[in-house]
Amino acid sequence: MIAVLKSGVTKEQRQGLIDWFKSQGLDVHISEGEMHTILGLVGDTTKVDEELIEALDIVESVKRISEPFKKANRKFNPKNKVIEITKDVKIGDGEFALIAGPCSVENEAQIIEVAKEVKKSGATLLRGGAFKPRTSPYDFQGMKAEGIELLLKAKEATGLPIVTEIMNEKHLPLFEEVDVIQVGARNMQNFELLKALGKTNKTILLKRGLANTLKELLMSAEYIMAGGNENVILCERGIRTFESYTRNTLDLSAVPMLRELTHLPIVVDPSHATGIARLVEPMALAAVAAGADGLMIEVHNDPPKALCDGAQSLTPAQFDEVAVKVRKIQEALK
Ligand code: PEP
Numbered sequence: 330m331i332a333v334l335k336s337g338v339t340k341e342q343r344q345g346l347i348d349w350f351k352s353q354g355l356d357v358h359i360s361e362g363e364m365h366t367i368l369g370l371v372g373d374t375t376k377v378d379e380e381l382i383e384a385l386d387i388v389e390s391v392k393r394i395s396e397p398f399k400k401a402n403r404k405f406n407p408k409n410k411v412i413e414i415t416k417d418v419k420i421g422d423g424e425f426a427l428i429a430g431p432c433s434v435e436n437e438a439q440i441i442e443v444a445k446e447v448k449k450s451g452a453t454l455l456r457g458g459a460f461k462p463r464t465s466p467y468d469f470q471g472m473k474a475e476g477i478e479l480l481l482k483a484k485e486a487t488g489l490p491i492v493t494e495i496m497n498e499k500h501l502p503l504f505e506e507v508d509v510i511q512v513g514a515r516n517m518q519n520f521e522l523l524k525a526l527g528k529t530n531k532t533i534l535l536k537r538g539l540a541n542t543l544k545e546l547l548m549s550a551e552y553i554m555a556g557g558n559e560n561v562i563l564c565e566r567g568i569r570t571f572e573s574y575t576r577n578t579l580d581l582s583a584v585p586m587l588r589e590l591t592h593l594p595i596v597v598d599p600s601h602a603t604g605i606a607r608l609v610e611p612m613a614l615a616a617v618a619a620g621a622d623g624l625m626i627e628v629h630n631d632p633p634k635a636l637c638d639g640a641q642s643l644t645p646a647q648f649d650e651v652a653v654k655v656r657k658i659q660e661a662l663k
């Protein structure tokens with residue numbers, strides 16, 4: 330349920346109403362707009378008397394929210410969310426994040442070289458997997474803690490904030506200096522992990538599960554937000570369909586659909602969505618045209634030798650071309 334307050338309501342009047350809602354066992358989410366403040370009520374609102382609240386002289390209107398996600402709902406937060414990852418790197422509401430880097434951190438020279446290259450091309454964040462969720466237990470599982478150390482070295486060398494995936498909440502102490510923690514597709518519904526991330530103040534990049542609906546993605550974001558952490562970025566990375574020429578099927582309509590449903594920033598990952606390097610550019614450009622707030626693209630200094638996802642990885646030179654075209658699309662959309 331949301332209660333829209335009249336303009337000119339004093340802080341004391343507003344606080345009085347919030348205290349009253351809280352005394353009814355409800356959590357109150359406050360969204361301040363230019364004209365109006367919206368109070369979003371989370372919890373069991375079935376006993377709240379809508380007419381009584383609407384009759385209060387500080388309340389303009391009351392509406393029940395039918396969707397099961399509340400804090401992630403645009404009705405609670407009409408303004409697009411802007412997440413400040415660092416002083417200079419933001420995402421959301423026109424602030425675009427270009428995230429690039431290898432699937433996995435492989436060694437110091439590799440990650441530093443790729444970091445320098447993608448930075449030159451305009452990337453704003455460096456990605457790299459240290460803990461890798463692999464289909465086969467016999468495949469390279471990532472450099473783990475050492476991989477995070479190397480990402481931090483690459484951050485030091487380039488100034489790029491880093492994005493890396495967490496697979497287990499027990500590893501959280503290793504992520505202390507990580508700027509954005511990724512939840513991979515396979516963990517989108519690992520609710521214990523989501524709850525643990527909800528108690529941190531880290532920005533979370535939440536990837537859509539291989540076979541999950543947008544509502545389920547938003548409910549997973551809600552798990553993180555319910556814990557108090559509202560810095561969530563959603564990532565469309567393709568879903569599994571009957572199509573087999575591509576690794577997954579990029580659901581590009583997720584971008585405008587999510588835009589309507591939520592105020593959270595939306596990123597598209599064309600690398601995992603297609604699995605094929607030559608399809609990354611057209612899908613990246615289409616994602617920008619569809620209104621994505623960012624892209625996450627796999628870039629490797631020597632794709633044929635990559636320990637993971639070489640077939641979908643761009644060379645730094647190919648990434649540079651994509652970045653130039655992305656800027657052209659952004660210009661055209663202005
Ligand atoms: C990744 O980003 O390297 C990754 C494993 O992605 P996903 O979880 O989308 O498969």
Ligand code: MN
Nearest residue numbers: 432627637638
């Ligand atoms: Mn990958």
